[in-house]
Amino acid sequence: EAGVAQSPRYKIIEKRQSVAFWCNPISGHATLYWYQQILGQGPKLLIQFQNNGVVDDSQLPKDRFSAERLKGVDSTLKIQPAKLEDSAVYLCASSLYEGTDTQYFGPGTRLTVL
Amino acid sequence: QKEVEQNSGPLSVPEGAIASLNCTYSDRGSQSFFWYRQYSGKSPELIMSIYSNGDKEDGRFTAQLNKASQYVSLLIRDSQPSDSATYLCAVMDSSYKLIFGSGTRLLVRP
Numbered sequence: 001e002a003g004v005a006q007s008p009r010y011k012i013i014e015k016r017q018s019v020a021f022w023c024n025p026i027s028g029h030a031t032l033y034w035y036q037q038i039l040g041q042g043p044k045l046l047i048q049f050q051n052n053g054v055v056d057d058s059q060l061p062k063d064r065f066s067a068e069r070l071k072g073v074d075s076t077l078k079i080q081p082a083k084l085e086d087s088a089v090y091l092c093a094s095s096l097y098e099g100t101d102t103q104y105f106g107p108g109t110r111l112t113v114l
Numbered sequence: 115q116k117e118v119e120q121n122s123g124p125l126s127v128p129e130g131a132i133a134s135l136n137c138t139y140s141d142r143g144s145q146s147f148f149w150y151r152q153y154s155g156k157s158p159e160l161i162m163s164i165y166s167n168g169d170k171e172d173g174r175f176t177a178q179l180n181k182a183s184q185y186v187s188l189l190i191r192d193s194q195p196s197d198s199a200t201y202l203c204a205v206m207d208s209s210y211k212l213i214f215g216s217g218t219r220l221l222v223r224p
Contacts, residue, residue, distance in 0.1 A: 033212075042118070042202050042214030043158065056211060091157055099210040105157040 002026065004106030006092050012112045018080035021109045025073070025094030031055075032069055033103060034077050035091040043091055049075065050098050079111075087113045116141040118205050120215035128223050133190040135218050137203030140184070146206035147179055149188045152217065153199045162188060193222045 005024040013019050025032050030051050035043035046065065048055040051072040060067070064083070069075040079086055089110050093103040117140045127133045135149075146165055150158035164170045164177040164186070176189040186205075190197055200217040207213060 040122075040216065042204070042216050044214070045211055048211070056209070099206075102160055102163075103212060105159070108157050 004092055004094055004104055006090075006106040006109055008109055009107060010110050010112075012114065013082055014114050015084055016081040018078065019082055019111060020076050020078045021090050021092075021111075023075045023077070023092030023106060025075075025092070026104055029094035029096055029104075030072070031095045031098045032075050033093040033095075034067055034075070035093065037089045037091055037108070039088070046077070048098075055098060082111075082113045084113050087111055116205075116207055116213055118203055118213050118215035120201075120203050120218045122216060123219040124221045125218055126221045126223060127193050129193060129195060131193050131222075133193045133197065133220055133222070135188040135190075135201050135203075135220065137186045137188075137215055138184055139186070139203075139205045139213075141205065141207050141213075142181075142184065143208040144205045145208075147177070147186045148204040148206070148212070149175075149177060149186075150202040150204060150214075151199045152202055158202055190220075193220075195222045195224050198222050 032049045034046045037043040046060045047057040047067045049069040067077045089108040091108045092106040095103045119138045149162040151161050152158045162177040164179045170177045174191045178187045200219050202217045203215040
């Protein structure tokens with residue numbers, strides 16, 4: 001079974017530029033999560049999708065971050081414009097359905113904002 | 115604000131010893147508790163889950179839960195250098211949101 005795929009793995013941009021990350025969850029997984037992990041901290045949930053719909057985006061900085069999950073499969077997370085404090089690893093995870101035990105994490109995208 | 119607290123470490127133990135990692139949480143309504151292992155530069159990997167008070171054993175790992183004290187722990191027996199990693203405690207709140215602690219860095223000395 002293929003795992004969660006993410007791209008790119010690394011991205012370096014200057015502040016005020018825009019960036020997009022892509023995630024392909026495990027086949028059949030209805031729930032998709034985007035987390036932000038700042039160095040030395042645990043992952044923090046940014047947004048959770050159940051199929052096409054948003055379940056929780058309470059911690060997403062909506063003035064600069066946006067995310068979509070078209071057709072209930074792939075998802076993209078965008079930052080526009082980026083700030084220095086957005087430097088972090090962006091992790092995508094998926095689970096079979098909402099509330100199920102196991103969230104499977106992708107390899108992450110390491111973003112550096114200069 | 116729901117919180118999960120862990121000692122950042124590093125916790126240094128000799129090879130073959132028992133490593134004890136601890137975690138406290140603030141939300142009394144939490145029902146599911148998890149331990150993830152994260153190697154440097156890698157993504158978190160689930161190693162244990164526990165839902166009821168008491169101990170749960172899986173190989174060299176034992177998770178312990180005390181809901182009255184809002185306390186979760188992970189014991190690693192016969193620690194190996196390959197166990198050196200950051201261990202993240204995660205708690206699923208009543209809205210099925212996973213809240214992570216900042217992790218404890220474990221170093222196992224050969």
